[in-house]
Amino acid sequence: MSGFKRVEPIRIPVPQLNQHHRHVLIRKLDRLIPLAEIDASALANLSVGMRQVGPRTDLLHEGDTPDEVILMLDGFAARCKFQPTGKRQILAHLLPGDLCEPDAGYLSRLDFSVCTLSACMVAFISRRALASTLERYPATAHALRLVKLQEEAISREWLVNVGCRSALERMAHLLCELLVRLQAVGFATRDGYGLPITQQDLGDTLGLSNVHVNRTLKVMRDQNLVEWRGRQLKILDLSRLQVIAAFKLGYLHSTAGHDILAQ
Amino acid sequence: MSGFKRVEPIRIPVPQLNQHHRHVLIRKLDRLIPLAEIDASALANLSVGMRQVGPRTDLLHEGDTPDEVILMLDGFAARCKFQPTGKRQILAHLLPGDLCEPDAGYLSRLDFSVCTLSACMVAFISRRALASTLERYPATAHALRLVKLQEEAISREWLVNVGCRSALERMAHLLCELLVRLQAVGFATRDGYGLPITQQDLGDTLGLSNVHVNRTLKVMRDQNLVEWRGRQLKILDLSRLQVIAAFKLGYLHSTAGHDILAQ
DNA sequence: TAACTACAATATCATTTGTCATATTTCTAA
DNA sequence: TTAGAAATATGACAAATGATATTGTAGTTA
Structure with a gap:
């Protein structure tokens, strides 16, 4: 951090x-x-x-x-x-x-x-x-007012993330959120997206140290949840990722993601 | 929690x-x-x-x-x-x-x-x-738009609270924030206010367990920072509380608190 | 008053997460 | 192409925090 x-x-x-x-x-x-x-x-x-x-x-x-x-x-x-x-x-x-x-x-x-x-x-x-x-x-x-409301909903979810969830859950939730948001603008496929940020950036997002981010990513790798190489994130098991994160699509109020994520 | x-x-x-x-x-x-x-x-x-x-x-x-x-x-x-x-x-x-x-x-x-x-x-x-x-x-x-902006600034500070600060710092920050906000509406004196909530509520606010809230309050008591009895919070050493919290008055955009808190 | 309830206080132990140190890999710029 | 820098990976250990259990206390209800 x-x-x-x-x-x-x-x-x-x-x-x-x-x-x-x-x-x-x-x-x-x-x-x-x-x-x-x-x-x-x-x-x-x-x-x-x-x-x-x-x-x-x-x-x-x-x-x-x-x-x-x-x-x-x-x-x-x-x-x-x-x-x-x-x-x-x-x-x-x-x-x-x-x-x-x-x-x-x-x-x-x-x-x-x-x-x-x-x-x-x-x-x-x-x-x-x-x-x-x-x-x-x-x-x-x-x-644009709807965009603002969506941003506020995301902020609330982020507070829940750092306040209530474990490192693994936080990370999973963020990766789900980014998938949906990037899909809405055509920057993600069904199972992955470019994630050109550092583990330190992730830590500062999730309230975790960079070392613990690294540990958490290793767990995800070992569990065949995601692969992240060369700034490209590949989601291997989206439904399990969503369960871990307790990710509810609704708060984003977007029509993106409905074809690949559970409600 | x-x-x-x-x-x-x-x-x-x-x-x-x-x-x-x-x-x-x-x-x-x-x-x-x-x-x-x-x-x-x-x-x-x-x-x-x-x-x-x-x-x-x-x-x-x-x-x-x-x-x-x-x-x-x-x-x-x-x-x-x-x-x-x-x-x-x-x-x-x-x-x-x-x-x-x-x-x-x-x-x-x-x-x-x-x-x-x-x-x-x-x-x-x-x-x-x-x-x-x-x-x-x-x-x-x-x-009312200004009120909204103030609320958003408070939300941002809360995310910083759970993301970056220790239990003691979080608690100190929240107590400072409540002092200023309650003073603005005449519900606080220079050194205290009614705080009619439980330690569980505090924990759910700060992303801490109720036990750890209790521990943290004991530290504050032992260090003569605050006294909290019968739903009444008394701040014994506001300037030290502010230093611990790294509390900056500015984000509240209110004229309250300027007489008792450092900028 | 007695019984009950919610809340608070505190001890013990378990777990998670942070810190530090050190390789290793990847990227970047000369 | 290589040297240096930045980012990643990982181990060992420490610190912070959570979970559980128990007791005390004050307020509420019967």
Whole structure:
């Protein structure tokens, strides 16, 4: 739960936002509530500045009042809180299709940072442009409110995770959650996904030491639950993983995952 | 983290909402953002049904879609998630002046319950009446958004609590948080407050067993940090408690506590 | 008052998880 | 291609926390 550095963002400009990237957010919203064509194209037409950002880089600093909203296009980022002791708690994972922080601005300063875990492709959307789109397209605004509610449900589940569950259960639960969330945006197959983060990152997410994360992964490997090599996670026995995690699909309010997971 | 029962609410009607109770919410909002007289009286004029509710009683059930908002007037309640194993995680404490759940309704069903911990005095506000007040009084609506942001900041701090801090640190942090929040509504003195909950409740809040809560309290007693007798908590050494907790006042965004706590 | 109940206090023992140390492997950059 | 850095793997041990059992205490009900 320690031993990481803080690095300034090096933004490498990238010329063109392609169709694949542009529609990640739309795909995600569509899993929560069917989106009319007009709302989808309103979102697609939001002008963005796209950037490639390296791993372990701050996208937003604690104390910032960001004037742009960041749309994740590829890679893993996280909301983090750093402790005076050097410990770090990850508050949320930001996956492709996720926005941060659309609701900042009411209170002056962020009380957490947003850091990339892997290399990421992100888009910067002007807060004003987004606000005006949401005013003109109420269905889109509603969809973003649903996203917010989903995020809150995930946060609650994370508190249950660290408060009530064993290391193995926590890990299993997180892996199930990531499967469903990544499937919703087309970043996972039926039985696996790219998981380009470190065991330390997992530990800071689950409230475990990196050593214990490693131990827990070994147990999972030995039990033929998952395989994790070269940043690629393969789930070998999803139904058993779900039982261990006591994972209930419902809290995500998404139509993803229903074909492979029990309710 | 187990051994509790679920009880149906027995609502004892109480005839009259008095001035003291009526203004708990207003007092709380005023600590976040100064409230104009017109907004205060708009809130004061919301008609409510007031009830006395016993301890260990469900105010809202998981799966409900509540059509009333509950305003806490006195006592302690909590948002709870129950696990299949029988464990319970408390997600948030609801104190006098707190509302639950003003934002429900977008998504169909609650994924948690709201239970009283102590005997409580609560007021039921019609969701429609509240919505119409908020439409007519935008400053009040803004104040409630700030409340929401404060609640989210508290949730983040709770995740840090269980994820990063030792039992002693967790407990110290929670006791500091409760001091500030209760002071904001006039339910705490400079050095103490009524804490009418059990050690089991504390454990379910902090992700600890009731036995370990007891152990931790003994350490605090032995170190002359706090005294807790007869449901009354007395803080003997606030500054040391704050240091142990690494408690930063800022995240609550309230004007309460500044006179007795370091920044 | 007596009996009952919930809560608190505490001892003992078991288990989980953290810490430290050290290889080993993989990745990265010169 | 190689040297160095970062990440992973693993063992040994320590510390924190959980589980169980027992007793005490205060409040409640009959």
